Amino acid sequence: MNKQQLFENIKRKKSFLCVGLDTDIKKIPEHLLKEEDPIFAFNKAIIDATADLCIAYKPNLAFYESMGVKGWIAFEKTVNYIKQNYPDQFIIADAKRGDIGNTSAMYARTFFEELDIDSVTVAPYMGEDSVTPFLTYEGKWVILLALTSNKGSHDFQLTEDTNGERLFEKVLRKSQEWASDEQMMYVVGATQGRAFEDIRKIVPEHFLLVPGVGAQGGSLEEVCKYGMNKTCGLIVNSSRGIIYVDKTENFAAASRKAAQEVQAQMAEELKKVIND
Numbered sequence: 001m002n003k004q005q006l007f008e009n010i011k012r013k014k015s016f017l018c019v020g021l022d023t024d025i026k027k028i029p030e031h032l033l034k035e036e037d038p039i040f041a042f043n044k045a046i047i048d049a050t051a052d053l054c055i056a057y058k059p060n061l062a063f064y065e066s067m068g069v070k071g072w073i074a075f076e077k078t079v080n081y082i083k084q085n086y087p088d089q090f091i092i093a094d095a096k097r098g099d100i101g102n103t104s105a106m107y108a109r110t111f112f113e114e115l116d117i118d119s120v121t122v123a124p125y126m127g128e129d130s131v132t133p134f135l136t137y138e139g140k141w142v143i144l145l146a147l148t149s150n151k152g153s154h155d156f157q158l159t160e161d162t163n164g165e166r167l168f169e170k171v172l173r174k175s176q177e178w179a180s181d182e183q184m185m186y187v188v189g190a191t192q193g194r195a196f197e198d199i200r201k202i203v204p205e206h207f208l209l210v211p212g213v214g215a216q217g218g219s220l221e222e223v224c225k226y227g228m229n230k231t232c233g234l235i236v237n238s239s240r241g242i243i244y245v246d247k248t249e250n251f252a253a254a255s256r257k258a259a260q261e262v263q264a265q266m267a268e269e270l271k272k273v274i275n276d
Ligand SMILES: O=c1ccn([C@@H]2O[C@H](COP(=O)(O)O)[C@@H](O)[C@H]2O)c(=O)[nH]1
Pocket: 020, 022, 060, 094, 147, 148, 149, 150, 187, 188, 189, 211, 212, 213, 214, 215, 216, 237, 238, 239, 240, 241
């Protein structure tokens, strides 16, 4: 999916919501445990209940890999289910990969060849040769960690060099030498508030993947105020705030309601910036 198609989907659905599929066997409704593949059964119900309200799904690999082979099978089935039934959805493998070049090439092969996923999150710490193998696939995206939502973002990302440049700013500047806004996005946590203003000075046109609303308490309003650009430029993720609002047989309808509330807020925010 290219940037224009993503923007068209956002306008059509009046939504820039990404539903995070952080599916934990310990948190899903008990009645699903009798299913042959409870993780996939849960994901399928959540996807069917929310697909018209969101433009992306983000399974986080940790939740699947922690279950071994069964988890990987559930992950693959989930990706295939979305692709077959909701082909307009942008799929993000939140895997936070990155290694020496030949190893990164294997990660890229996993997500972009073995599975036909649209994008993968990548850690920038190992530099250019750890990122570029992901960029050799046309139509596929790297989503580079820039300023994350957690407290630990202060340990490295927010520290300044002798010229006053913060590490996340260096990541944003340097990585623009590797790919354009047609192939690279950045992770910026919703908890980072006004930092979005500084980020937009360096990457005015790029899409940002924004986790941290909902369970982590980030403000959607603030993210939009400082981070939205003329093509929206935001994919805002919520995982626990959508998928775990109810543990009964009614869980999917409850997730839909939670997604509807966020989507309604997003529609209002889009009106402020986008005319058509
Ligand atoms: O800076 C980051 C980068 C990634 N994440 C991931 O996003 C979701 C957030 O889940 P919630 O339940 O909505 O808090 C999760 O997969 C994280 O690993 C992030 O939170 N912050």
